[in-house]
Amino acid sequence: MVEVDARGLSCPEPIMLTADALKQADGPVKVLVDEPHQKTNVEKFARSQGRTPTSTETADGFEVVIE
Known part of the structure; x- marks a missing residue:
């Protein structure tokens, strides 16, 4: 599983990192964020x-x- 640690980053960085990970990953990607709005945006x-x-x-x- 690919892991993206986007804690402490400002939008749109978590989304950009997530997009890159999804392009490269064959399976699930785990994204770590520290703000509720970042979680919502990633979802x-x-x-x-x-x-x-x-x-x-x-x-x-x-x-x-x-997934």
């Missing part, structure tokens, strides 16, 4: 690409796994 982007995001809250933010 929306994943859906726009025909992928399924699953989010969980962690101690230091959010984890979005994109």
